[in-house]
Amino acid sequence: MCFNRFLLVVWQALFTTTAVLGHGLAWEEHSKDSVVGHKFEPEEALVILDLLEECPILDAIIQAPSNSCMDRLAEHFSDQPVWQQSMVYYPVLDKFFTAGSEINRRPHELAFSKADITGDVPVWSDIFDNKQEYRALTLERTFQDSTCTQLAQRGPIQADAYLANRCESRELVKYVIYLDACLTGIGRVNELLNPRQIPIRPHETRYEEVMERWDRLPKNERLVAQIPLSESMLHAVWVRHSCSHMPSVAYDDGLQPYEWDLVGATVTEYAAKLQNTHDTAMAIAARSGDPWAIQGFYVRDLRFDMDYWQSLQTINPSLFHRWMAQAGVSYSFTDKQRSMHALKAYQLEKHLLDDLDVEKYLGRYGYGGLSGAREIMQLEDTPVLDDQLPYPWE
Numbered sequence: 449m450c451f452n453r454f455l456l457v458v459w460q461a462l463f464t465t466t467a468v469l470g471h472g473l474a475w476e477e478h479s480k481d482s483v484v485g486h487k488f489e490p491e492e493a494l495v496i497l498d499l500l501e502e503c504p505i506l507d508a509i510i511q512a513p514s515n516s517c518m519d520r521l522a523e524h525f526s527d528q529p530v531w532q533q534s535m536v537y538y539p540v541l542d543k544f545f546t547a548g549s550e551i552n553r554r555p556h557e558l559a560f561s562k563a564d565i566t567g568d569v570p571v572w573s574d575i576f577d578n579k580q581e582y583r584a585l586t587l588e589r590t591f592q593d594s595t596c597t598q599l600a601q602r603g604p605i606q607a608d609a610y611l612a613n614r615c616e617s618r619e620l621v622k623y624v625i626y627l628d629a630c631l632t633g634i635g636r637v638n639e640l641l642n643p644r645q646i647p648i649r650p651h652e653t654r655y656e657e658v659m660e661r662w663d664r665l666p667k668n669e670r671l672v673a674q675i676p677l678s679e680s681m682l683h684a685v686w687v688r689h690s691c692s693h694m695p696s697v698a699y700d701d702g703l704q705p706y707e708w709d710l711v712g713a714t715v716t717e718y719a720a721k722l723q724n725t726h727d728t729a730m731a732i733a734a735r736s737g738d739p740w741a742i743q744g745f746y747v748r749d750l751r752f753d754m755d756y757w758q759s760l761q762t763i764n765p766s767l768f769h770r771w772m773a774q775a776g777v778s779y780s781f782t783d784k785q786r787s788m789h790a791l792k793a794y795q796l797e798k799h800l801l802d803d804l805d806v807e808k809y810l811g812r813y814g815y816g817g818l819s820g821a822r823e824i825m826q827l828e829d830t831p832v833l834d835d836q837l838p839y840p841w842e
Contacts, residue, residue, distance in 0.1 A: 493675050499524060499682055505655065508685040509641040521686035526573040529565035530625055531555070531744070536636065536680045538658045547639065550631040550719040551624075551726045554746040558774045559812070561793075562800045563766050564743050575626050580693035583623035586616045587729055591703045599735040600728045602752070604759035607737035617733035621740045624726045630694055631722075633687030635715040640681060655681060694718075699725045743767065751778050754841040761839075766796035772840070773815055779840040783818035790815040791824050792832040 503517040513521070534555035536547040548556045590596045596615035599606070612618070640655040655677075662673045697705050698721040708721055733741030735756070742764055750756060761768040772781070773790035781789075787810065794801075794809045801809065806828040810821055 493671065495524065496675050496679050496682070500678060503682060503685065505678065505681050505685065506641065506653065508637060508688075509653075512689055513685060518686065518689060521682060522576075522690075525683055525686060526576075527571050530570045530572055530575060530629065531560040531564050533680055533683050534560050536677065538640075538654075538677055539661060547636060548632075549628050550635050550715060551628040551723060552730075552744060552746075553748070554744050557746050558770060559814075560743075561766075561770065561797060562802070563797045566800050568739055569743070570622070570625060570740050575622055575629060576690050580623065580626055583619050583626070584693070584695055586619045587623055587725070588705070590615050590620060590732065591699060591705075591728070596732050596736075597703060597728070600731040602749070602755065603735060604755040605735050605737055605742065605763055607759075607763060609737075611736040612733075612738055615732050615736050617736045617738040617741060620729040620733045621738055621744070624729045625744070626691075627694070627722055627726060629687050630691035631715050631719050633684040633691070636681065636684035637688050638715060640684075695722075698722050699728065703728065737763075739764075751775055757840055766793050769793035769796065769837075772837075776838075776840075779838070781838055783821070784824065785838050787815055787818045787821045787824040788832060788837055790818075790821075791827060792837065794828075795832060 499520060502520055503513055507513075534549060537544050538547075539545070554560075593615065595611070599611070599615065640658075641653050643653055644657075658677065659674060662670050665673065696707050696710055698708065699705055701724060710718070713721075727747050730741050730745045731747070734745040742760070757768065757771070760771070769789045769792040773786045773793060776786040776789060790810055791806065794806050797809075798804075804812075806825050810818075810825065815821055
């Protein structure tokens with residue numbers, strides 16, 4: 449514990465020194481601040497260090513965590529927004545590798561923002577509440593209801609309490625978040641904690657390799673980099689050992705159930721089987737107006753659904769404008785037009801962003817490199833009006 453207290457002092461000093469380091473800002477972007485703008489304060493870092501003592505990460509691939517470890521992990525993660533762990537970043541060779549969710553395509557296409565984890569959003573205690581078997585039956589009933597399955601087709605968000613109740617939309621969302629989280633946790637443990645077959649270093653895991661690489665950084669930068677990855681791996685370990693109700697039944701494009709042999713199935717194969725189940729359930733829940741589903745829903749076909757985008761603009765304008773900044777290239781928006789959508793989103797979300805300036809905001813979500821983005825930054829305090837922006841249905 450004394451060593452941890454020493455690290456806490458280092459962390460407290462860190463926040464006054466990182467910005468002046470030669471390459472500290474690059475590490476800060478990828479590690480200290482996650483894609484949702486979460487910053488690790490010194491006290492939070494100490495919590496993670498204590499958890500690592502209780503739950504040695506490298507042991508997780510060999511044996512199940514102890515009951516006391518699982519209890520502490522549940523206490524730590526239960527109140528966290530589920531999308532806070534949507535992506536993991538770590539270096540591979542000369543660039544950062546991003547590990548996203550196994551089934552949900554939303555974080556791969558558009559990073560979650562602070563607005564997505566603030567207010568009425570799902571937390572892990574909503575998902576891991578021992579009601580998975582009930583929700584599997586709920587999904588089966590819903591997939592047999594033609595009124596509900598019609599919502600899986602292109603069309604606007606209905607925001608209809610009757611439909612949301614009839615289709616039990618909130619239960620659908622909780623169930624498919626569970627499926628995605630379980631496979632994502634299993635996949636991350638397999639990818640980072642399985643020994644790699646490298647002759648000169650036969651027992652080293654990807655996790656150890658990354659940690660060793662970061663060990664070569666100055667101490668303050670090292671901690672900035674290592675703590676978020678360690679927390680993500682603790683989360684993966686917790687989720688992996690909390691998933692006892694993974695289904696052996698999936699639904700095809702006609703929503704007909706079928707079973708498959710789980711023996712020997714990889715995470716990728718498992719995810720592929722459940723993709724249609726997940727996407728259909730999320731589409732039903734989103735178009736019935738469930739806010740959690742709207743925040744977490746995306747399929748590639750959605751870019752052609754103009755009715756959906758028009759309704760999203762009214763229901764969740766900041767999310768809509770972020771989508772337009774990201775997917776606007778599909779509608780032949782110029783870089784400047786996409787940057788204007790990003791600036792509009794920034795202005796709508798600014799009150800949630802812990803003083804994040806517009807340049808950092810545009811850069812975090814991939815808009816900073818757009819031509820015309822620097823020009824747009826000069827308009828930070830000039831309200832963007834709707835009639836200044838292009839829309840895909842026009």
